[in-house]
Amino acid sequence: xxxxxxxxxxxxxxxxxxxxxxxxxxxxxxxxxxxxxxxxxxxxxxxxxxxxxxxxxxxxxxxxxxxxxxxxxxxxxxxxxxxxxxxxxxxxxxxxxxxxxxxxxxxxxxxxxxxxxxxxxxxxxxxxxxxxxxxxxxxxxxxxxxxxxxxxxxxxxxxxxxxxxxxxxxxxxxxxxxxxxxxxxxxxxxxxxxxxxxxxxxxxxxxxxxxxxxxxxxxxxxxxxxxxxxxxxxxxxxxxxxxxxxxxxxxxxxxxxxxxxxxxxxxxxxxxxxxxxxxxxxxxxxxxxxxxxxxxxxxxxxxxxxxxxx
Numbered sequence: 001x002x003x004x005x006x007x008x009x010x011x012x013x014x015x016x017x018x019x020x021x022x023x024x025x026x027x028x029x030x031x032x033x034x035x036x037x038x039x040x041x042x043x044x045x046x047x048x049x050x051x052x053x054x055x056x057x058x059x060x061x062x063x064x065x066x067x068x069x070x071x072x073x074x075x076x077x078x079x080x081x082x083x084x085x086x087x088x089x090x091x092x093x094x095x096x097x098x099x100x101x102x103x104x105x106x107x108x109x110x111x112x113x114x115x116x117x118x119x120x121x122x123x124x125x126x127x128x129x130x131x132x133x134x135x136x137x138x139x140x141x142x143x144x145x146x147x148x149x150x151x152x153x154x155x156x157x158x159x160x161x162x163x164x165x166x167x168x169x170x171x172x173x174x175x176x177x178x179x180x181x182x183x184x185x186x187x188x189x190x191x192x193x194x195x196x197x198x199x200x201x202x203x204x205x206x207x208x209x210x211x212x213x214x215x216x217x218x219x220x221x222x223x224x225x226x227x228x229x230x231x232x233x234x235x236x237x238x239x240x241x242x243x244x245x246x247x248x249x250x251x252x253x254x255x256x257x258x259x260x261x262x263x264x265x266x267x268x269x270x271x272x273x274x275x276x277x278x279x280x281x282x283x284x285x286x287x288x289x290x291x292x293x294x295x296x297x298x299x300x301x302x303x304x305x306x307x308x309x310x
Contacts, residue, residue, distance in 0.1 A: 028136045030148055038130040040157040042137025043146050045069075045116050049108075050142060059096055061105035066139050068109025073117050073131050081107035112138075122219065123165050163280050169218040170270055170282025177267035177284070184257075189269040190250055195286070198262025203292035205256050206244040208299045212288040213239065218281070238290040240298035248273050255289065263288045 030036045049065070072078055088097055088104030120129060140146045149157075177183060177191040184192045203209055215224040226239045243252050250272040258264050264287050270280040295301070 028133070028140070028148060030133075034128065034130055035133050036149070037128070037157055037161055038133035039137035039140075039148065040154040041116065041120070041129070041161075042134035042139075043141040043149075043154055044137075044158055045112055045134075046138045046141035046146075049112065050144065059098075059101065060108065061102050062142055064102045064105035065109035065112075066142050068106035068111075069113040069138050070109070070135050071106075072110035072113040073135060074114075075117060075121065076114065078107060078110040078114055081111055122221075123169070159279070163276075166218070166270070166279050166281040170280070173218040173282055173284065174267055174269055186253070188253065188272055190254060190272055191267040192254055192257065193265045193267075194262065195265055196261075196263040198259025198289060200260025201292075202259055203243060203256055203289075205252055206295050207256075207292045208240060208242050208295055208297050209255055209289065210238040210240050210291040210298055211255075212290060214286040216284050216286075218283070223283075238288075242295060242299040242301075244295055246299060250285075251287075255287070255292075258287065258289045260289055260291060 028039070030039055084100060084103050084107045086093075088100040088107075089095060090097065116134070120126060137146070140148065174189065174191065177193070178185050180191070180193050182193060186192070212226045213224075214222060214227070216222055229239075230236060241247055241251075243255055247255075248268070250266060250268040253272070254264070254266045265284060266287065267284045268282060270276075270278065270282045273281065273283050291298075
């Protein structure tokens with residue numbers, strides 16, 4: 001699945017320019033909020049395809065992409081598409097074999113549909129969406145006939161939907177966290193669970209710290225990991241951060257309550273994370289406090305500029 005995801009990211013965020021005429025279909029009418037949301041999601045899914053400047057990918061069969069999307073908007077991973085796309089673009093993904101133009105284009109649509117369906121299934125109830133309307137939004141956008149809503153309207157609808165899902169999932173996570181045995185619940189909504197008790201001291205709210213961490217969504221999906229970043233960069237050192245202005249409010253509050261050498265999990269309501277700008281997403285972190293020191297010891301302070309840029 002990881003390899004399939006890599007291929008997806010390389011080729012599905014690309015455009016398709018061949019505009020074969022499609023079979024006429026009945027006009028689309030957006031009568032309900034469900035219709036509008038579903039149409040907007042399909043349209044935005046297609047937007048990731050139609051904006052690329054890659055000349056090689058513009059040779060693809062647009063109608064085949066639409067057909068592939070239509071047939072695979074379901075819980076059915078198109079594993080066979082990995083080999084097809086490799087044949088289409090060559091072993092280094094720099095060629096274009098016209099023999100696989102139609103099947104490869106269809107696979108791109110299938111992969112796009114499966115990715116969207118999987119994300120919707122993981123984050124919300126599928127009853128909230130009309131699959132026919134998602135397909136219509138995708139088709140209209142791919143054929144560059146998306147005149148049923150403006151880009152602003154489409155963006156607002158999807159952003160409000162995502163924000164609503166984030167709030168719902170975040171509220172559930174915070175309620176569940178408060179029921180964990182031994183959990184510390186603070187007035188600002190943060191919940192902290194000790195996974196391994198540290199033996200050292202605790203940093204002050206203005207100290208520098210060295211940490212290892214794993215950031216997860218309210219659903220438990222890993223978003224970021226310092227362990228993975230270390231493995232990729234080859235740098236064995238823990239992450240060095242300043243608690244004084246260099247981290248979110250939750251870290252400035254929670255790290256001083258941890259002990260050096262310990263490992264903790266903190267559940268963070270969105271207003272103590274990235275707020276509305278972060279889509280009202282509540283988060284949870286597993287944090288290992290490796291070390292701490294006075295401000296400026298681990299992180300070089302940035303010089304403050306005078307007004308006017310001097």
